[in-house]
Structure formats: structure tokens, C-alpha cells
Amino acid sequence: MTSKTSLFCALLLTLPLAHSAWADDAAQTVAKAGPAATAFSATQDQANAAKLVYGLLSDSRYAYRPKPLDDALSADMYKRYLESLDGGKQFFTAADIARFDRWKLRLDDALKSGELDPAYAMFATYRQRVDERVAFARELLKDDGAFDFSGDDRYEYDREDAPWAADSAELDTLWRQSVRNDWLRLRMAGKQPEDIRKTLDRRYENLAKGIAELKGEDVFQTFLNSYANAIDPHTDYLTPRSADNFNLSMSLSLEGIGAVLQKQDDVVAIREIVAGGPAGKSGLLNPGDRIVAVGQGTSGAMEDVVGWRIDDVVAKIRGKKGSKVRLDVIPVEMGLDSPPSRVVLVRDRVRLEDQAAKSKVITIPATDGAPVQRIGVIELPGFYQDFEGRRRNADDYASATRDVARLLTELRGKNVDGVVLDLRNNGGGSLNEAIELTGLFIDRGPVVQVRESGGRVVVNGDEDSGIAWEGPFAVLINRGSASASEIFAGAIQDYGRGLVIGETTFGKGTVQNLIDLDRWPANEAPRFGQVKLTIAQFFRVSGGSTQNKGVVPDIAFPASVDASEFGESTYDNALPWTKISAVPHVRYGNFEPLLPKLQTLHTARIAGDREFQWWSEDVAQYRAESEKTSVSLNEGVRRAERDREQAKRKARQEERKALGLALDPLADVTDDGLAASERDIVKDAEREKLAEDRPDPLLRESAAILADAVRLLDRDKQLSAQVLPTANQPGHWAD
Structure with a gap:
């Protein structure tokens, strides 16, 4: 023992x-x-x-x-x-x-x-x-x-x-x-x-x-x-069920039918069908359908689940790949007193693609004789990894690094001039993924220093030679970028490998590990749960911690409306900022000489960018409203406030039309006074999807800043020699 x-x-x-x-x-x-x-x-x-x-x-x-x-x-x-x-x-x-x-x-x-x-x-x-x-x-x-x-x-x-x-x-x-x-x-x-x-x-x-x-x-x-x-703010206890759900969120996969469920009053309904899952392939289920009973296998008793908690219903529907589950379903177009239809599905492993990395290309128009620039964008919502799949050495285990590497190959095939990695609201995830993802942009070297509880400092880094993307690169961050996102953004900044754009990050500079409480008594079935325990603090290769202070961008602008209301510095028991010795690392570039020029171009551009101006106005309005602690119960006052807001939205939409800008698909959406569970589930899901198509001036501006950097360095060889002195080494801004 x-x-x-x-x-x-x-x-x-x-x-x-x-x-x-x-x-x-x-x-x-x-x-x-x-x-x-x-x-x-x-x-x-x-x-x-x-x-x-x-x-x-x-x-x-x-x-x-x-x-x-x-x-x-x-x-x-x-x-x-x-x-x-x-x-x-x-x-x-x-x-x-x-x-x-x-x-x-x-x-x-x-x-x-x-x-x-x-x-x-x-x-x-x-x-x-x-x-x-x-x-x-x-x-x-x-x-x-x-x-x-x-x-x-x-x-x-x-x-x-x-x-x-x-x-x-x-x-x-x-x-x-x-x-x-x-x-x-x-x-x-x-x-x-x-x-x-x-x-x-x-x-x-x-x-x-x-x-x-x-x-x-x-x-x-x-x-x-x-x-x-x-x-500390990031130490948590998880019951066995909560631990399972946490692991599923990290692995981006589950074994079940492939449907997103939502509770509506006493009934669990289908909010969304996951593409490629058993529910989608069957063609027998649709958003809005209500599940009223669940049975296991081909002949098990049907259990009435009306009035159940949603997590209890989910637990009955999930199960091992290859097993069968029977559902009694009332279609969305029928009343709840209608007789249900019986649906039999074979469970399978379902990949949650909506939460995986995605890419697109933004075109930056020609300016001052410079050609059109095509900037690839990769949106990464989390540093996910299927830990169990990796342990089994499965060929298809979910990995943020593997997905980003694949997307970089695709963007290279599209001849993009640069890449922006969008880490806004990426709350982190696997430390290992942060290290390996950094390795896609540097050719070996330390990525993060980890100081353990006893004081020992371990340096973790990329040990694989080769770079997946050597061209112009930028990272977009906001206050919601935390933990693994900060490790990555900090390493890119310390190496001078790319520009960091947006607003100061969350400031979470600690490392957590899941401790299974059942491992000591060697329980055969989960009984005691798990603890997400803070075991170490990480430091950048330059020696500074991101704890409390976060990663400060090279080019800054507000990138979230409520940045002052959350973050590590708002916790009353957060660890303080500190610093340790730096570790030797390559410096691919030094963007300091370039930043004043980029800032000037950025300031001039947003002065004429109506979408960016509207965003700035909305941030200021939100922050002013957040200072209030009460609301009027006078109907005339409230209607006047609402009418002013609707008039503002209408005027913006008209100006979008006049300027040839993309329209806001949610411009006409107003407060319906309903809770999420009270809305029409199909229409609410459709509205959620429309929100993904709203204009994103921050992402476009980030791409424009990177395009500015490319153009400036192409035109001014003397400046380029200052900014990228190691241009003949791996990791330089060229293909």
C-alpha cells in the first residue's frame, strides 16, 4: 500500500x-x-x-x-x-x-x-x-x-x-x-x-x-x-454524474442517439438533431418532438418520463454503442394528449461537431495599391481532447490540435495570406492540447512552465520538429479567453510568432487535474465522485504569470461587453500575480516597431467602420446600464425606452442597406418577456442559429490588422528586417 x-x-x-x-x-x-x-x-x-x-x-x-x-x-x-x-x-x-x-x-x-x-x-x-x-x-x-x-x-x-x-x-x-x-x-x-x-x-x-x-x-x-x-475559484467537487458530463464535454463525443434535449414544463423535448447521429439518420425525429417514455433494448418496460428531471431522462437515453433504446414520442405538430409514436434507435458514438474547430476565409479589399488579402480564420471554442480515446490510441479521438492542423492544411490549399485563430470565449481545457497546438506554429521549444505545489518547476514544450503554418499569424482574444487559451496566446506573444489582438484575457494562471475519489478504495462502480483540483500554477516562457493579469494584447480594443464584471481579478480568493525566471526560447519576431503603424491604421479604419462604431456604442451603453440596480415600473417610461432601442436598431438596419452591409438577422428581435423554456422550441433554436450569422466587426477588424501587417512588411524591407530578424529560420512570415 x-x-x-x-x-x-x-x-x-x-x-x-x-x-x-x-x-x-x-x-x-x-x-x-x-x-x-x-x-x-x-x-x-x-x-x-x-x-x-x-x-x-x-x-x-x-x-x-x-x-x-x-x-x-x-x-x-x-x-x-x-x-x-x-x-x-x-x-x-x-x-x-x-x-x-x-x-x-x-x-x-x-x-x-x-x-x-x-x-x-x-x-x-x-x-x-x-x-x-x-x-x-x-x-x-x-x-x-x-x-x-x-x-x-x-x-x-x-x-x-x-x-x-x-x-x-x-x-x-x-x-x-x-x-x-x-x-x-x-x-x-x-x-x-x-x-x-x-x-x-x-x-x-x-x-x-x-x-x-x-x-x-x-x-x-x-x-x-x-x-x-x-x-480557490477553480477547485470543484463533482458527483459521479457531474464528472461523467464534464468528461463528455471535454471529449466532444458521447454514446447515445445524437439529440440535444430541453425541458419544457413537465416534458423533455428535442431542441436539435445532431448531424450524423442515430436520430438524424433515422429521419424519425424532429426538433420540437416530445419524449414521454423510454425503454431499454427490444423488450424492456417503457418508463413514463413525464415530469422527470432532464438529466434523469438523458441518463435513460444514453447507453453503450450498439445497444437499442425505444422512445415514445409525440410529434411537434400534435397536442400533448395525442397518442405517441414508438421509435427504436441503435445507439452510436456521436461527435459533437458544433463544438469543434471551424474555419472560413475573410477577404480584405485592396487599398493604396496593395492587393486583396485573403485571411483564413479558425474559430476554436475549447481545447478539447478525448482523454480516454487518446489513452486507447484510437485513430479518431477528438483533439483540438488535430482539428486545427487539418484546417490549416485546408486553408493553405485555399492560398490564404494569413491566419487568425479566434479564441474569444475559449475558456480553456486540456493543458496538453495547448502545448501541442502551440507546436503547430513553432519549431520545437518550451511552451509553458508549471510550478507544482512543492515549488518544483517543470518546463513543458513542443518536442516535434516542423511547423504546420509558417505564414502570417494572429490570435484574437477577449476577457472570456482563459487558461489554455492564455498559455497559447502568451507563448505566441513570447516567441514573437504572431500578433495578439483584442482585450486582456481572463487571468486564470492555474492548472487543475481531475482526481477520481473512487481510485483509493478501488470501487468497481462510481460512488464518491471526483475533485477538479488546483495542483499547479503555470508561467509563460518569459517568466511572467497570466494569473490575475491575463495576457495583454498587442493591439487592443473592447472585445466583450461585460469585461469588467468577470475574470480572475473579480474573485476574492484568487492567487496573486507573480513571476519566475524565464527559460531560453527562440524569438521569431519583434513586433514593437510595427505596432504604432498598425495602431494608426486600426484607428483610422474603425473611424469609418459603422459596424465597429455600433459595437463600441453598444459596449458603452451596456456598461452604463450595468451600473444600475433597479428598473422603472412605469409603463410609459419602459415603452419609451423600448421604442428608442427599436428605433436605433431600425436606423442601423436602414444604414446597412444604404451602405451595402450585411443585414443583422436579429435586428427585429425584441424582448418577448419569456424564459427560454417558455418559447417555441423550434423557433428559438432557429433564432439561435441566426445569431451565428450576425455581423462580426471584431473578427473582420482582426483580419484587417493582420492584412495591414503583411502589407507593411512586404513594402518596407527595412522595417521587415527589424520585425522579423529570423526570416530565414522556421516560423518566419512566409511560405
Whole structure:
């Protein structure tokens, strides 16, 4: 037995479940919550999992920044758990919080012992308060006198810094304004009172149902994450089911029927058919069809799944490749009381192509005697990798690097003059993929430095000779570009291999690994879940960290509307920025002499680019609106605001026509007052697809900046010698 195995077995053996005042306190809290409260309690597996998580996060052999589980951390856990239950302070009263406060400094002891009754008792109160609020809201809908919108009152929707409501009467006031706001939105969308009443009654009922559907494992995961997230922002606990879903998202594949599902009221419906999957090949299913029963194999019992949670329905439909599943389906054009049709499908491995890398070509017009430039664009939404497929050495395992390499070959065949890699909103993924992807653009060398919890620094790099793309290159980033995206963009910048364009990235400079908690007891089936654990911090080859500061672009412009509202610097327990020694690496180019010229051309171009100007205006408007914490409940004021917004959109569309610009397919879309689950599923999916075709001035401008660089360096050999001094080496900007 290894020392690490001994450690975790010892935790299981030396921290027994001890009945104490916990159970009595929790029972009293549940009793006060009311008869509708659900009293979950920890299973033996959950108690053991809690101890294992404690062992991991408090041990420097595993955690990069271990913290003692003491009263200070207990208070932090308590705050985070309350935020996860009622972050908007819409349900709990000050009296509830006063009762919970007895556990503020005792959650550490509860977690160590595996006796988690306080967490479940707090949730029981939460569920009861949700039921009470929903009952109040539904009753209010019957009062026509509540929906007069001629006054000057406002709905205060941002309660992050507000105190807890003193009592139920104060919550009644808050919810009355919330319901009135919901009513006003639907009224302004043209809905009649009876339709509004039915829509909102169903919405509030579904809110209560959604909370009632939560299971003990959901509460357990939420509570353990109040501990994990108190260690650092990127450490998480995953139940066995959540871990499976995480791995599927990384592998871009699953074994099932190839359909995207969505819950609508009590029924699960098909939102989208995945091309090439069993559902698509059969021709028997369509978007909007409702699934009401599921059966396994050719003769297993059909289980009625109406009213089920969507993840439970998904679990029944997924299964091993080659196995059969039977579905009872009510077609989209038929009412829910219609008899269903039976569909039999053979499950298969389905590749989620919509989430894979894609490419296109942007043409930059000729200017000042310079020829037309064709810039290839590769959009990479994540650094995905099928870890299991790679371990098996499968020929077709999903890999961001393999997909980008293939797309580069295709773009080379199209004779593009340069390539932009679009990493906007790419939140990262596999560290290995970030390293290998960098290797497509450099000829061997270090890519990232990784400092482990003990202080040892390991340099990881590209060891394969050869470059997949030697030509002009740029990387487009925004605030949503994080982790692996920052490793890649930072390496490209440090090597002088390409331009980095956009806005400063997220600032996530830590490395996580999935730790399977079942591996120590060697469980045959998943029982304890997994921990996504911060094990190291990465540094650029130049020595600086991206932690907190992110990657700063060479040419900057706003690339997301809400950049100031998220990112590593917004976390209260993020690791600070630091620096270590640089490692020797090739410097292919030095773009400093070129940047002033590129900035001048960029500034002049966007001054005449109406799409870019509109984007800048929208960013400024969003940021001004985000400073507000309330909205008017005066119908005249709200209609005037809406009319101004519609007039602005209409004027822009007319100007697009006059200038010969591509029209915005969503220019006429206005607030319908509906939640996503309340919309027509087929039309909503179509609208989502239309959004992909909206004009993208940021991507076009990035391509134009790269085209400027190519033209400037082609014209000015002296400047080119300054910028690309190693032009005779692999990685130079030429083919």
C-alpha cells in the first residue's frame, strides 16, 4: 500500500460518523421550516466522499494552495453556501440567517466528521421559503389591482449588497415588484392579461418544481463546493454524474442517439438533431418532438418520463454503442394528449461537431495599391481532447490540435495570406492540447512552465520538429479567453510568432487535474465522485504569470461587453500575480516597431467602420446600464425606452442597406418577456442559429490588422528586417 493510499484509507477509518448535537440542531431547523421541507441526510458514501475531499484539499502533496479547515474557512464556506442557495436574497429572512449563524464556525467540524446535517437543514429551509414565495407570487396573479403601471415605483433587482429581508412582509414587497416587472414585460410584448396570468403561474410553479426535484446528491455537491471554492475559484467537487458530463464535454463525443434535449414544463423535448447521429439518420425525429417514455433494448418496460428531471431522462437515453433504446414520442405538430409514436434507435458514438474547430476565409479589399488579402480564420471554442480515446490510441479521438492542423492544411490549399485563430470565449481545457497546438506554429521549444505545489518547476514544450503554418499569424482574444487559451496566446506573444489582438484575457494562471475519489478504495462502480483540483500554477516562457493579469494584447480594443464584471481579478480568493525566471526560447519576431503603424491604421479604419462604431456604442451603453440596480415600473417610461432601442436598431438596419452591409438577422428581435423554456422550441433554436450569422466587426477588424501587417512588411524591407530578424529560420512570415 502506498503512502497516499494509506492516507486516504486512514481518513475513512479514523473519522467515523458520530451522532452529536448536529442532528438535533438540524432537526429543529427542519421542523421550523415547515411541513413541506425535505429532510435529506448524508449517505455513508457522501460522508466518506466528504472526508476524502477534506484530505485532498488540506494536504500540500495534492493541493497547490492547501488551507487548514478551521473556523475562518468555515465562515467562508458558510457565506458561499448561503450565496449558492439565495445569492439574490429573495428567499431567506434575517430570522433564518440568525438561526443558521449557529453553524457559521462549525461547518468545518461537520465536514470533517462527515455528518452534514447542517447543510441539509439549511437547504430544507430554503426549499420551504421557495414554496412560500411561489405561493405568494401565484396568489398575487389573481389580483388585477396589483398591475397598475402608472406610478413612479421601481423594481430593485440587484440585492447583492442589500441586507437580508427583515421579515416575510419585506419579502412580500420585493416579490410584488418582481412579479409586476414580469407582468409588465409580457404586457409590453403584446400578451393579454389571461395569457400573462397563465404564463407566469406556470413559470412560478415550475420554479418550485425545479427546487423540489433536487436530490440529496445535488445539495451535497453544492455544499462541498462551498468548501472547494473557498480553497480557490477553480477547485470543484463533482458527483459521479457531474464528472461523467464534464468528461463528455471535454471529449466532444458521447454514446447515445445524437439529440440535444430541453425541458419544457413537465416534458423533455428535442431542441436539435445532431448531424450524423442515430436520430438524424433515422429521419424519425424532429426538433420540437416530445419524449414521454423510454425503454431499454427490444423488450424492456417503457418508463413514463413525464415530469422527470432532464438529466434523469438523458441518463435513460444514453447507453453503450450498439445497444437499442425505444422512445415514445409525440410529434411537434400534435397536442400533448395525442397518442405517441414508438421509435427504436441503435445507439452510436456521436461527435459533437458544433463544438469543434471551424474555419472560413475573410477577404480584405485592396487599398493604396496593395492587393486583396485573403485571411483564413479558425474559430476554436475549447481545447478539447478525448482523454480516454487518446489513452486507447484510437485513430479518431477528438483533439483540438488535430482539428486545427487539418484546417490549416485546408486553408493553405485555399492560398490564404494569413491566419487568425479566434479564441474569444475559449475558456480553456486540456493543458496538453495547448502545448501541442502551440507546436503547430513553432519549431520545437518550451511552451509553458508549471510550478507544482512543492515549488518544483517543470518546463513543458513542443518536442516535434516542423511547423504546420509558417505564414502570417494572429490570435484574437477577449476577457472570456482563459487558461489554455492564455498559455497559447502568451507563448505566441513570447516567441514573437504572431500578433495578439483584442482585450486582456481572463487571468486564470492555474492548472487543475481531475482526481477520481473512487481510485483509493478501488470501487468497481462510481460512488464518491471526483475533485477538479488546483495542483499547479503555470508561467509563460518569459517568466511572467497570466494569473490575475491575463495576457495583454498587442493591439487592443473592447472585445466583450461585460469585461469588467468577470475574470480572475473579480474573485476574492484568487492567487496573486507573480513571476519566475524565464527559460531560453527562440524569438521569431519583434513586433514593437510595427505596432504604432498598425495602431494608426486600426484607428483610422474603425473611424469609418459603422459596424465597429455600433459595437463600441453598444459596449458603452451596456456598461452604463450595468451600473444600475433597479428598473422603472412605469409603463410609459419602459415603452419609451423600448421604442428608442427599436428605433436605433431600425436606423442601423436602414444604414446597412444604404451602405451595402450585411443585414443583422436579429435586428427585429425584441424582448418577448419569456424564459427560454417558455418559447417555441423550434423557433428559438432557429433564432439561435441566426445569431451565428450576425455581423462580426471584431473578427473582420482582426483580419484587417493582420492584412495591414503583411502589407507593411512586404513594402518596407527595412522595417521587415527589424520585425522579423529570423526570416530565414522556421516560423518566419512566409511560405
